[in-house]
Amino acid sequence: MNLKRTQSALAPPARRPGAVLAALAAGQFIIMVATSIVNVALPHIRAGVGLSDSGTTWVVNAYSLAFGALLLAGGRAADLLGRRRILIAGLALFAGSSLAAGLAASSGVLIAARTVQGLGAAAIAPAALALTMDLFPSGPGRGRALGVWGAVSGAGGACGVLLGGVLTQAWGWPWIFHSVALGAVLVLAAVVVLVPRTAGRKSGRFDLLGTATVSLALTCLVWGLTTARDAGWADAGVLGALLGAAVLLGAFVVIERRRPNALVPPRLFSAGRVAAGNLLMALMGSVWIALFVFLSLYQQQVLGMDPLTTGLGQLPFAVANMLGSTLAPRISRRIGAGATVTAALLTEAGGMLWLSRISAHGSYPTDILGPVTLIGLGLSVAFVQMTALSVEGVPAQDAGLAGGLVNTTRQVGGVIGLAALTTLAGSVTAHASTRLPHLEAVTAGYRTAFGASAAILAATAVLALLLTRCAGRRRTATAPAPPACRLQASDL
Known part of the structure; x- marks a missing residue:
């Protein structure tokens, strides 16, 4: 009887799983928007609060630092203290800090608010993903749910750039933070109303x-x-x-x-393909964040596009991303999870290779439209499958931690990749500036960064094929996990 009560406490209302999923996915969407929304507004933010060159970068870095460093802690707290409770607390913190960032009149207040915003995001992301895993424990439903998750993740990054351009040009940079605060409040209300109360995961110490x-x-x-x-x-x-x-x-x-009571217990990697999924996510993440940064800079610095037009230029990527996320489960059921990941990464690599041919005298239709559409398709399919691999076979009590881990590997991989690719692009630009005009030298740096990204993705595709095959052979050589705890590739 107690077991039945516990199961019913954990189960969402059967009549509205779609509405619950929408509320949870909206939490992921809003933190992805906050990640990218500042990119096109940085020059205006710098002038508004008197930031130096290094201070301007910390408007981005402060959020990334807190987000990446505290994701594992947020995931474990969700498992032990209750996922709904941590999600609500994270959304409240996220909304308050976003409002404070928009009201900031000094650089110190702005950077501090962005840091707290990252702390809130570190609680939201793993808690929302773990609740989604509870809502769809196995089967094709989980594949469709992860498709939605992939769609909102990619679309959130692209829509953040679009909203940043629109709001900065229309009402000024503070509104990029006010809009995020309003969005977080709406998501918070939806979570309170729609997401059922769950039993706290208190079997264990932090x-x-x-x-x-x-x-x-x-x-x-x-x-x-x-x-x-x-x-x-x-x-x-x-x-x-x-x-x-x-x-x-x-x-x-x-x-x-x-x-x-280890934060990352060995049992997390004892079943499924968690390690493979996280490694692949880190490698793909190493080019994900850099893509948005270099694209925005190329559009504004080289092609001369204003913030609004730059943001609108991300729409094809968002549409392709949503399409790819929707198709990902179907593709996986036809050709298998490993082949799907490999094909998606190669598609993304092809788009990056196409971008490596951009010109200082180019245009959006000829230099950007085709590549970003191809990248959006490949990235979304790969993201859905890698997320599935990263939570495959994870014990129910560790779902929040697994969500924190996969977000950590993507975020830290992105920071490492951005640092390396920025250094590479800067070195090429500095060398080329001795013999080429400024815009051509800058474009040469971006071309090199995109070419290196294509090489990383191609190597990741080969690694994905090897890792998924090896993990599959190991899984068939051992006793299968209980059906309720196992996610098969065919379920995706």
Whole structure:
């Protein structure tokens, strides 16, 4: 009888799973919007609050730093304290900090608000994904749900650029933050009304030592990589931060092996293809964030497009992304999860290779429209499948942690990739500027970054094929997991 009560407490109302999914996906959408909405508005933000060059980058970095460093902690807190409770708290924090960012009159207040905004996002993302896994525990329904998740994730990034351009040009940069605050309040209301109360996951203690160690390690890593773009890789502070990250990550591995309540327990990787999914997500994430940054810069600095037109230019990507996310489960059922991931990554690589041919005298229709449509299709299908792989076979009590882990690998991979690709593009531009006009030198840097992104994606496609095959062979060689805890490739 107690078991039946627990199961009913965890189950959403059967008559409205679509509405619950919409509310949860809206939480993912709003944090993806907040990630990209500032990109086209940075020059206006800089003038509005008197930011320096380094201060301007920290409008982006502060959010990414808190988001990436605290995702694992947010996921574990959701498992132990209740996923709905953590989601509501994260949305409230996110809305309040977004409003504070829009009202900021100084650079310090703005950067602090962006940091708290990242903290709220770190609670929202894993809690919302874990609740989605509860809502669709297995079968084709989960594949469709992850398709929705992929659609809103990619569309959120593209719509953030669009909204940033529209709002900045129409009403000024504070409205990019006010709009995010309003969106978070609406999502919060939807979650309170639609998402059912669930039993708190209180069987276990929070691993404070492991959480503090890995959060500090990720903070050092993200800070070092983002600072290196301005200070240089030989800067003492950068080297110290990267060394500290390596030492702390090593200490985290040792700590986790000895603790019964480990933040990242070994059982998380004992079934399914969690490790493979996270590794592939990190590699794809390494070019994901950089894509939006370089595209926005090329459109504005080289092609001379204003913020509004730059934002509108992201619409084909958003449409292709939603289409690809919708088709991903069907494609996977036909050709298998491993082949789907590989084909999607190769499609994305083809789009990046196409972008590597941009010209300083080009135009949006000839240089951008085709490639971003191709990238949107490939990225969305790959994202859906990698997310599925990253939660495959995960015990129910660790769903929040699994959601935090896959978001962490994508976010940290994105920061690492952005730092490396920015350095590469800057070096090429500096070398080319000695013999080429400024715009042509800048474009040469962007071309190199897109070409390197294509190579990374092609290598990831080959790795995906190998990892999914090897993991599949290991799974068939061992006893199968219980059906309720196992996600088969055919379910996707």
